[in-house]
Amino acid sequence: MSAVSTPLADSTIMLRRNLKHTTRNPVAIFNAVLFPIIIMLMFVGVFGGAFSVGADYVDYATPGLLVMAISYGLGATATAVNSDMTTGVINRFKVMDVSRGSMLTGHVIVTTVRCLVSCAAIIGVAFAMGFSPKASALDWLGVFGVIVLLSLGAGWLTVALGLAAKTAESAGLATVPLIMLPFLSSAFVPADTMGAGVRQFAEYQPFTPIIETLRGLLLGEVAGGDLAAAVAWCVGFVIVGYVWSVSTFNKRA
Numbered sequence: 001m002s003a004v005s006t007p008l009a010d011s012t013i014m015l016r017r018n019l020k021h022t023t024r025n026p027v028a029i030f031n032a033v034l035f036p037i038i039i040m041l042m043f044v045g046v047f048g049g050a051f052s053v054g055a056d057y058v059d060y061a062t063p064g065l066l067v068m069a070i071s072y073g074l075g076a077t078a079t080a081v082n083s084d085m086t087t088g089v090i091n092r093f094k095v096m097d098v099s100r101g102s103m104l105t106g107h108v109i110v111t112t113v114r115c116l117v118s119c120a121a122i123i124g125v126a127f128a129m130g131f132s133p134k135a136s137a138l139d140w141l142g143v144f145g146v147i148v149l150l151s152l153g154a155g156w157l158t159v160a161l162g163l164a165a166k167t168a169e170s171a172g173l174a175t176v177p178l179i180m181l182p183f184l185s186s187a188f189v190p191a192d193t194m195g196a197g198v199r200q201f202a203e204y205q206p207f208t209p210i211i212e213t214l215r216g217l218l219l220g221e222v223a224g225g226d227l228a229a230a231v232a233w234c235v236g237f238v239i240v241g242y243v244w245s246v247s248t249f250n251k252r253a
Helices: 005-023 026-050 057-072 074-086 089-094 100-128 137-164 168-174 176-184 198-204 207-219 224-252
Strands: none
Touching: 026 057, 026 074, 026 100, 057 074, 057 100, 057 137, 057 176, 057 207, 074 089, 074 100, 074 137, 074 168, 074 176, 100 137, 100 224, 137 168, 137 176, 137 207, 137 224, 168 176, 176 198, 176 207, 198 207, 207 224
8 A cells, every 4th residue: 555545544444433433422413513503593583583784684694603513513523532642542543553644634524524514404404594695606615615624724723622631521621712702703793783892802803704704605795805814714723723733642642
């Protein structure tokens, strides 16, 4: 087997392993798929009439709920990575003929797949609730690209958090900021309707330009500045998460 095919084959094996672990963990499935749908039903169906956003609320809220669908499943990844590190699984892999990079890549890929499934579920429920996007085929391709890039960035950051944490419990708690940040963005109400301090935080935190980019693409009116900022933040997540993950892995494993 060639030097190139071995890491690819090992990553595929790790992907199958992590997918099996995910399907056997009902809590992970609930947090990643069902809970974002519950949040959507609550905000759109219960609170949506109280918000004035200049459009149908389901059209406004869906982009933010896509980002929330990505963030809500990250705790399972952090816990799984930490468990591999602290229970000796990674040490057992080290003495086998297994590519070291595949151990981390498998977790990132399964996180990305889980995020895509979650986002597909959100979009399906949104259509059932009256979602009416004006996106062209190219816009939908852009939505898919942003979601994949954000999922990869969030995946690498979460793997890094899982590797750095001392226990599985602290690994899960470390992802809470990533879960809470969408609530403090323009996901559910425009940032300019917020009070002083909160408004500035919402405008300059990373998830707001990502959400605004998705919203613009879905409504057919994406702003170039938001798109550039969204891509920059997502690429930054990937780079920081990857470098942090590899550095921590080499130190601890």
